[in-house]
Amino acid sequence: MKKIVLGVSGMSCSACSNGLEKYLSKQDGISLASVNLVMANASIEYDEEKLTVKDLERFIKEAGFKSTGLFDITKSNEKVTYTDTIIFGVLVLVMMYFSMGHMIGLPNFKIFDHHMSPIGYAAAQLVLVIPFLVYGFDILKGGIKALFHLVPDMNTLITLGVISGFTYSSVKFILFVCGVIPSYGSLYFESCTMVIFFVKLGRKIDKSGKESTKSALKSLVTITPDFAVLKVNGEEKKVTIDEVKPGDTVVCKAGEKFAVDGKIISGSAHVDESFITGESKPQMRKEGENVLAGSINYDGYIEYEAKNIGKNSTVSEIVRLVSEASNTKMPIAATADKICGIFVPTVMGIALLGFIIYLICGAGFSESLNVFITVLVTACPCALGLATPLAVVVGEGLCAERGILCKDGKTLEIADKIDTLFFDKTGTLTTGKPVIVEVENASGMTDDELVKICASVEKFSSHPIANAFKLSKKDDYFLPAENFKNYSGFGISADINGKTYYLGKGAFIAEYAGIKDLPEKSKNAVYTEICVAENSKYLGRIYVADALKPDAKELIARLNKLGVEPVMLTGDNEAAAKEILKDIDIKRYYSGILPKEKSDYILKEKAAGKITAMCGDGINDSPALAVADVGIAVKNGTDVAVDCAEVTLMTDDLMKITEFIKISKNTLKCIRMNLFWAFIYNVLMIPIALGALKWAGITLNPMFASLAMVLSSLTVIANTLLLKRKSLK
Template sequence: MKKVLLKIDGMTCSACSSGLEKYLNKQDGIKQANVNLVMNNANIEYDEQKLTLEQVEKFIEKAGFTSLGIDTFEKESKKKGTEKYKLIAITIISLVILYISMAHMVGLPAIPFLNMMHHPVNYAIALLVLTVIVIILGKDILKSGYKNLIHKTPNMDTLVMIGVLSSFIYSIYGTIQILKGNTQYVENLYYESAAIVIFFIEIGRYIENKNKDKTKEALKQLMTITPNNATILKDGQEVKVTLDEIKKGDIVICKPGEKIAVDGEVVQGTTHINESFITGESVPVKREVGSKVIAGSINYEGTIQYRAEKIGKESTVSEIVKLVAQATSTKAPIAKIADKISGYFVPTVLVIAIIIFGIWLIISKDFSVAINIFVSILVVACPCSLGLATPLAIVIASGNASRKGILVKSSETLENAHKVKTICFDKTGTLTKGTLTVSRMYNYSNKDEKELLKDIASLENKSEHPIARAIVNKAQEDNIRLIDVKDFKAIPGFGIEGKTADEKHYLIGNKKLMLENNVELANSEDEQKLISDGNSILFVSLNKKLVALLGVSDVIKENVPQVITELKNKNIDVVMLTGDNEKTANVIANQIGITNVVANVTPKEKAETINKLKEKGLVMMCGDGINDSVSLVTANIGVSVSSGTDIARDSAQVVIINDNLERINDLLDISSKTVRNIKQNLFWAFFYNVCMIPIAAGILQPLGITLNPMIAAFSMTISSLTVVLNALRLRRK
């Protein structure tokens, strides 16, 4: 299966996006398609064995739209310039049409040779010519409406097309009658309705697109955050190169005030770097030999040299752009409901408009009255606001989250996060810093402590667990040279086993590992002392005999107690899930305010615990992503705490880049505000249609209140702008 994000041209409302999505999902070879109206793109997963990209793009064309290729979020300045000039032309001509047709109604002087009473032929021909120009300028709307009608996926443009052409064709009929001498038809010309409807649709769409572009600005800024050039060391000389010329392993030089060019690791120098654009933290962070640096961050102080590790599409910035784009191109459950409604909405409106047209034709016996009401219903019912309600809010919220260092991989996660009832935290590396140190070692063997540590560290060097790193670091501090080992095996949730070159068989891990392998345990006093001091304990057996206990200590992250308190204030149950022993876990839990501790559990048992907690409601699991993959997948929402350069954790739906658990509360707040905003948007969208369609249908006609097509187009534009402006309020939250 292959995933592509394609730029789509020609979508104007929710009926367009939902119709295209429905059409694509019916095609053999396409596993899933999500179409986003705000971003004007389609996230498509298809079977490469059955389809090529060209065939996928042909499906899009058959549905009445155009694929512009892979979406790179680059600016379409040329097209935007054309749209601007087109709108100016439509505005000027529409105002001229309005003046010619209505000046006399508001007391303005009529143009003498175009006076409808004295020169009806001139009047009719002038309006016909000017309206034809407006229709030609707004032909994209009519073409889109026609294509979607033919493909049986009628959309907003279909309603506009039928309405505009109905007014225009009836007006042409009136013009022909005037040319024949039946000048009374001059009162039944509706050229201005056809032109002004297109004018309001175009101006509304232009404003919508301007605001949609603002929501994409964060992505565009990220794509241009890295410098164009950098300095690398080549044969001992400093050489200026473009970003594309940098290769993995190159040594890059960054001086004060310059930006980091690519992701890498510092090999020389010390400095402070501003990473606020990616982590949301405004305080510069120290970077020294061994530290990771992220492309686009700004070097404040000293000159550093770093080894290029991630370039091009592998970089952190590229991953962020990819994940944010992925989130905005997925469908939230609430959006699927809106899409379903809009799919039935347009055909229903067409049927209602035809029925009402017939009723008014019978009641009034006046074709011009009936056609006016028919056009007003079609125009006022355009579901623009319905299509914008959800995706616009999701795009803005995703941008807000990414600026805080929170990457949400799907809009469904963004919608559901505020519903979470329980949050489970792994201990090591999540609640604690994960910078473990060996605080104490009890040696029960007849070997020298350094010799024993050499064997233990050599085996642990094969593991990626934080505790393993602590033991290896201890050996390096003691200048112990590691040796070759064999038959290494990691046992998730328990520890490791393996042999040294001279066939010594070691088991290193927790108490469960020892008991399952019938290792006799003694020295409980030493064990209790380590536990009471808050250490995690590592048991070491040699040939099934206990030979050592290692105490490994950690430091609680800043602000963790405050985060836990805030979560409790939101009536969320907080649980610590850890493979560590119960006493050590409780020592840490007491310090940070967690009362519900599930300790000494394997990854499988963690998942089982989460499944039980799911019975009470949605569960979020927060882990370091190293040994919590099963738990992260099992939870309704998996949150991975990242180091800042490794953000593509496949098992988590959310990645916190800056290692700051305060972002959990930020995520819940963003989710809550986003869902509230979406509901407000949908309310106004539905409220508008519920109120305006009956008025357009003439329900208030007995009171002398009518809604002509021009006012209908204006009110439809105002409805869309109301939704857009309400969604934009999320930026300030």
């Protein structure tokens, strides 16, 4: 099976997208189809041996829509202009002047006067309605096609209403002109113009809202430059990105953006990667480190080797993953989709039933038709259809802006319910890199001098503890050392200025430096002890430990505030686990466990009905990440996403975890509000359209019904865009 994402134009409501999805799904050779109204695309898995891309595009056309080729978010932006809206808005005013001007005492030409020239009065409206039928031809055509394929949508409702009103009015007018009837009574030409005008206006507002929700993703795509500067035979050459090949040497000067992903060959600079990692401060990047396309070189000259280019870049990969995530449907959307699936046929039935009941009760044909048209026009599946996908796109975009990669909409919904969050200690809550926590000095020299000697010896060691001494040290910091020896698992030694220095466990110092009686330790067993000796002289101890990340304490405080219980999992012993927890408010922890056992603890919580999340680095905790309801991987390498995790943090900033949970909660709250307003609108307006408040003198005609429909969509769009302004603290 092959997967392809095709752009689709012509969809206006959830009934459209659901109808297309059903039509595609029932075609032989298609195993899965998912249509996204907001992104305007169709994700299709199909059998290449049975179908071609042209076949898929033909299916889309048969369903009443148009394929725009392979989906590309950078080209999906249909510029919204309001020129036609202004022109037809003026025509609407002209129509209102001719049809209703006399009601408020406005002067009119005799030839168009309602009483003096009824034929001229009606003919003027008939002439004016023709341009609107042409203007709304896409709606009428789509509505008829959808009805023909037995998947009626919003276009079908509008089409039935407009055609009914236009046909009835035209027939009455012709019969009057021919002298068959003495009067044509009420006409619906002005209602047809108003309905088409407001529906088209609503479509433009919807389109603007959809494009606004995709702004975060589009800003990611457009942030990469179109040109690069290559260094060829010592000379600089400006080329387009398409001309860059992996292995080329690319130049980036201060103030410029990196053109492609690559690895620094020479130079160093502070680099702004906030657009992808969410890290607000520029990070130092030097020789041997990776840089990302679109990041900004603040203050240095860098030459780097091109690695990932164009659609293979990290940015493009993120956009692809987020676009796919936006195409997945939330469980909460399932109910809305089911309702939308029966909504249009139900409204058609209600409108027809209302028409029949009014006729039976003695109302005239004109009044009954008015009820029929008003019910069709006032119903708004569009607002229902936008409620969920619009919010998902905004939520996914907010995550992407903050360096949080969420793989699907389902995860965004589950995160709202997380009540237990498991942490792998090493590399997640802690830095994973040993640091010097205390120097016990008996040498007579300063602490810095003692550490410098140790660092000069440890420089040659590959043991993880050696990093505590070598961290952020430049080459000119170290003293010249020779005759380095490594006593595996025991200690190391080297000669500096003719003296031999020993670093290791107490037993190592006793055996090789001949120092039998060492002073008592000042620290407990949770710290790693490094004894130091010069020839046979004891110099002191240096204690090394894995330190908490600076933001770990605040993270735990925020989680507790959100009602999420933090739980720590570690392979360390009980004493080491307790030592780490002295500074953070984690009540529950499990120590001395193997990596493969972590998943067992998570499964127990799930069995107890808890909604769990697991946060780790994706290296030795993959099973735990996989079994949790939400796996959160802290990026540790060059891969954009960790396969076993639903969420990947593009930086090791732990605050991203609570930001993700807050985005999830805000998104779900927004969806619920959207669905509430969309449902309440239809629940209230359809009965009013049927005349439920007629006893109070409140009635609804097609003109105001179409305006109300636009306002309902506008409410959903406005509420969704407010999601961008919500606090994440």
